[in-house]
Amino acid sequence: MAQQWLFHGLVGLGKFFVHPIFYYSIFLCLVMGYLRVKRERQDFHIRTYDGYQELRFLLPGGLFIGLVLSLLILGAGLVIPFAALLASAAITVLLSLTLKVRLLSPAYVIGGTFFLLTFLEGRDISIPFFQGALDELDQAIYPSVAILLGLLLITEGLLISRNGYVRTSPALMRSKRGLTVGAHISKRLWLVPAFILVPGGHLPAPAEWWPVFTLGEMHVTPLMVPFLIGFSQRVHGQLPKESIQLNGRRVLWLGLLITACAIIGHWYPIASIAAVSAALIGREVLHYYQKLSEDRLPFYFSRRQHGVMILGIIPKSPAYKMALQIGEIITKVNGVYIRDEKELYEALQKNAAHCKLEVLDTNGQIRFVQRALFEGEHHELGVLLIQDPRRWDVEAG
Template sequence: MNIRLVAALVQEWMLELLKGLGRLLLNPVFYYLFFLAAILGVSRVKRERKNFHVRAENAYFELRQLLPLGLAAGLVLSIITIGAGLVIPIELIVFAAGFTLLWSLTAKIRLLSPVYTVGFAFFAMLFFLSKKWELPLITSKTPEWSPDILSPIAVLLALLILAEGILISRNGGKGTSPKLVIGKRGLVVGIHEVKRLWMLPVFLMIPGESLAAPFKWWPLFSIGEQSYALILVPFTIGFFQYIKGMLPAESVKSVGKRVVKLGSVLVVLSLIGYWYPLASIVIVALAIIGREIISFRQRSIEDNLPFYFSMKNQGVMILGVLPDSPAAGMGLEVGELVMKVNGAPVNDEESFYNALMQNRAHCKLEVLDVNGQIRLTQRALFEGDHHELGILFVQDERKWETKRVQ
């Protein structure tokens, strides 16, 4: 292969990648996900202000989580899917976008997981193609219902679930939102809540007219004389979890590990579809069932655990630490117990701040960490610090009721 031909192929690839990127900007889901992330941020801030009169993270936190890690995961998936020659029917992409919009209307963020958007789109596509219907305004090059189109979708779904598990493990436990609720005994207790949205822009090959004969030298395009186009698809990963009986980071990470295991098993099983295409239908069904089992198990575990964030007879439980606050600078963490302030024992928010006011220039805390070890932390206080140390506590019922009435 001479240099001119290689240069021409590279130029064609770059042109096609730019076209695929341009198609992303025409996808309404791309813009809709920014809107959803903004709604999540605003609703969280309103709830936190209602509970604590202050917000933990600002309203842009969810927007900042939407893309950075998703871009990296999407790039890896793009390399894998294109390198493996996965050809995805345009019908699946359209139905996945439709289910993304549909499930978002339920206000259940967890339904925006790929297993529910792509999984249900898979079965909707099978029904659609079996009826020999056509999408309006779209010229489809997908053949009539054929087992050959099944296995690439199963592989894609398995890879998306694997990416979901990795994102949950690495990012889901960061910035969990504290929340006050009424426990079974009528007492105010604290929980943590995670509502996270990630966007994974993934380049996919679809049947089309954009790529033609010059690429037949690469096995990726050696499927008869069919030509292909690249399209950048904004897949959604939605994650919701409430945590009442464990440390938030540990609970979220354990769920992430289970999702990673599920995705790994599905990746292996999905390869069976290349020898037995109809097995892909079973694999997609198993993906939906497996993800549901993980969610059900997590809820069951949490329901059977006692409340971790509750008022104690000794010490004050830290429910939340505001970013960039004096408390964050002192290394205080969620789940720790403040036992003494400036040498005085404390057991509620009022006694904490009364002890803090005894020395307006200095703060010395005796803290019981999550490993049961006592440590000391201290820092100088500046004007206003004693009022805004940046710790969120489980408040007593009378104080919380007053805030709710307000």
């Protein structure tokens, strides 16, 4: 039996690399990178990261979590109908066409899948390419799909907390008073590969009690399925790490609540419907609550009377090598107090070979940094500042 499971597991793993979502997610990352670079050039006349930056986040962040998720699914014997996998892939593609990556949250994708299966079960509706999978549906409510939604919501919360704040993109926007202020935008796509058990095949259950969350005896087949999770957040009232990690913790707690409710649905199917409904409503409430909370805060990245605030750091630039941080304020350059961008670069030119800065960090502490400047390095130190709105168009986000 162990040899059977090993063989079918390797076959299921191989099917991951022919799954359309795997290649479609790569295409989406390249589109997102292109649009980000275009916006950054419009705001600053330079990009922060290259167009492949989104692609670098696609798979690494989700590999370990996908492994843990697979162990949970296999250990619990969570069997997902093949129709659900087809429907979730189709919904993923449809929602991605809006280019609003936040809609690729499991709450919307798996939630939409759950209600679609509930609607189609037992109805005489012919759908090309899906009909065979739909004919295999044998019940109106699938608690296993609701449990999968909860587990993927937990996954989303963990990814946001651990990865969502890394290398955010600086942007310019206008305040309600017409002033130019700074913001940071995080847009992520994470591919989470996980083993899913689907009905069919010739694999016997490894134990009498297995699978747990299904009715009756059935043979199953393990498939490695790529789940595409999207996230988007704009931060302008505080540092990106603080705001995004807080949002991630909220999503994590929502996922834990939905998972607990969905497990109860194994015995009381109405709880599965309640869990999926709560996931859809809860995820939307969290999104708008975060926006409202952000709008109530004063703008963090704004012009200061003394010094200039760092909105972004260009990789491999002198500022990057001097370990300057987003949100810090440069108050003095080469012994000269500065108040704006023009004075910053005038002070830099006083000593073309060496740069000494006095910086007010995000904790309000003064620190001094200095470094030799070499020929060929970024002539403007490599910091992105809040620019004069008359210089070029402003992206409102």
